[in-house]
Amino acid sequence: MHDLLIIGGGINGAGVARDAAGRGMSVVLVEKDDLAQHTSSASTKLVHGGLRYLEHYEFRLVREALQEREVLLRAAPHIIWxxxxxxxxxxxLRPKWMLRAGLFLYDRIGGKRTLPGSSSVSLRKAPHARILQDRFRRGFEYSDCWVEDSRLVVLAAMDARERGAEIRTRTRCTGLARHADHWVATVEAGGSTSTIEARAVVNAAGPWVDDIAGLATGGSAEKHLRLVKGSHIIVPRIYAEDHCYIFQNGDGRIVFAIPYERDFTLIGTTDLLFEGDRDHPEISTEERDYLCNAASEYFREPVRAADVVSTYSGIRPLYEDHSSDNSTVTRDYMFEVDHKDQSGADAAPILSIFGGKITTFRRLAEHALERLAEQQGTTGAAWTETATLPGGGIPGGDFAGFLEERRARYPWMPYPMLLRLARAYGNRMKRIVGDANGLADMGQRIGGDLYTAELNYLVEQEFAQTADDVLWRRSKLGLHLSQAEQDMVALWFANS
Structure with a gap:
């Protein structure tokens, strides 16, 4: 009998599994596909407070997100910077006084910070003068953070497993039977069916959360989700510098342009009500053109549809607050705890999670376990605020110093490869490199700087089972390897 069954292997499910396992609970997580295969790998890849949410008076969300930005920077300085x-x-569009006021509040609402505050900037000087159109004279700059979103999910799941949780990917929950003091879940994996018993269930199924709630209640669950599709385009790198742009649009929305994977610029995102195949959301021609046009309103050189080298789309499972505009629907998370059976008697609880942001996943997990404790008694003490994630134990969070130390340790490794491995794996990089004294010791070269030593690690430690798991979620090597090289990865998995 487990204490907790978690359904869903995105950031919310992995975060709850990690926290609960660290409190000594017996935890099993099931995910119907790969970790982070859906919403949690399709974000704009930011750990941020959400500057635009101030316009919608979501002060609690922004405050918590800015506080969590600091926590996550300390926890995973290799994948967050x-x-x-x-x-x-x-x-x-928005007047200067409004932008100044918003940034003034953004600098202060989160309390103590380590990142530089906002400032005014001339757009008539380098580098902006050669990047942006002449009509832009002044602007503002502020700080937020990048995150490797799908890797964050994997690291949380790894941490959960190392603390005793059982992580089952490619395992679909097909039935939930409630009893007075426990649940019996039916799950399917690899063509076989089995059951899991647990005292409580956390429904972290993202776009499928209403479906899982329906399983628990015999199909009578109220619908709480508004599914909103967000799409991004990837184009060849527009400018060499490392800063990002945030562009205002005439429709009130904003679009980010962010340096991406060394050779590219990431532009996003959109907000469209979604009613299609939740497993396979795709960018529409209208969305692609919207993002190209939005960026072209600012960049000196227009962004054309022909420039787009890749796209991705995800579905945000937002809590339905009946807002008339998809972009103003709350990004805050909500819980629903059901602890009554169909007769109204007390029974084993199920907690369903609606909404949420990558930035606030850790606090969401704490709050979820607090809510369950109200039904089940103590769940142990909170602990994640000061803990690092796998690979994040870099002294002082000094990634630059860590990188130089690795450079001295592995002088034979090409610098781009060294940087990629250090960023992806942090202080666990040695588990891949081992005692290698040259590239020949890293196993067979599959393509680019990918060797079988890394593939073996990803299978043994990071739950990877397919080429796509490696190429698009554990890394973004799919953008850099040729089709023939990607086929080599698939062949390696087929022969393993």
Whole structure:
């Protein structure tokens, strides 16, 4: 009998599994596909407070997110790092006083911070003068952070497993039977069916959360989700510098342009009500053109559809607050705890999670376990605020110093490869490199700087089972390897 069954292997499910396992609970997590295969790998890849949420008076969400930005920077300095965002002032949109006021509040609402505050910037000087159109004269810049979103999920799941949780990917929950003091879940994996018994269930199924709630209640669950599709485009790198841009649009939305994977610029995102195949959301022609046009309103050189080298889309499972505009639906998380059976008698609880942001996943997990404790008694003490994630134990969070130490340790490794491995794996990089004294010791070269030593690690330690798990979620090597090289990865898995 487990204490907790978690359904869903995105950031919310992995975060709850990690926290609960660290409190000594017996935990099993099931995910119907790969970890982070859906919403949690399709974000704009930011750990941020959400500057635009201030306009919608979501002060609690912004405060908590800014506080969590600091916590996550300490926990995973290899996959999370600071960025500077430049916000050009467009005379026809939000006035300067509003932008100044918003940034003043953004600098202060989260309390103590380690990142630089906001400032005014001239767009008539380098580097912005050669990047942006002449009509932009002044702007503002502020700090937020980048995150490797799907890796964050995997690291949380790894931490959960190392603390005793059982993580089952490619395992679909097909039935939930409630009893007075426990649940019996039916799950399917690899063509076989089995059952899991647990005292409580956390429904972290993202876009499928209403479906799982329906399983628990015999199909009578109220619908709480608004599914909103967000799409991104990837184009060849537009400018060499490391800063990002945040562009205002005439429709009130904003679009980010972010340096991405060394050779590219990431532009996103959209907000469209979604009613299609939740497993396979795709960008529409209208979304692609919207993002190209939005960026072209600011960049000196227009962004054209022909420039797009890749796209991705995800479905945000937002809590339905009946907002008339998809972009203003709350991004805050909500819980529903059901602890009554169909007759109204007390029974084993199920907690369903609606909404949420990557930035606040750790606090969401704490709050979820607090809510369950109200039904089940103590769940142990909170502990994650000061803990690092796997690979994140870098002294002082000094990634630059860590990178130089690795460079001295592995002088034979090409610098781009060294940087990629250090960023991806942090102080666990040695588990891949081992005692290698040259590239020949890293196993067979599959393509680019990918060797079988890394593939073996990803299978043994990071739950990877397919080429796509490696190429698009554990890494973004799919953007850098040729089709023939990607086929080599698939062949390696087929022969393993």
């Amino acid at each position: 600071p960025l500077r965002f430049v916000l050009p002032h467009d005379a026809g």
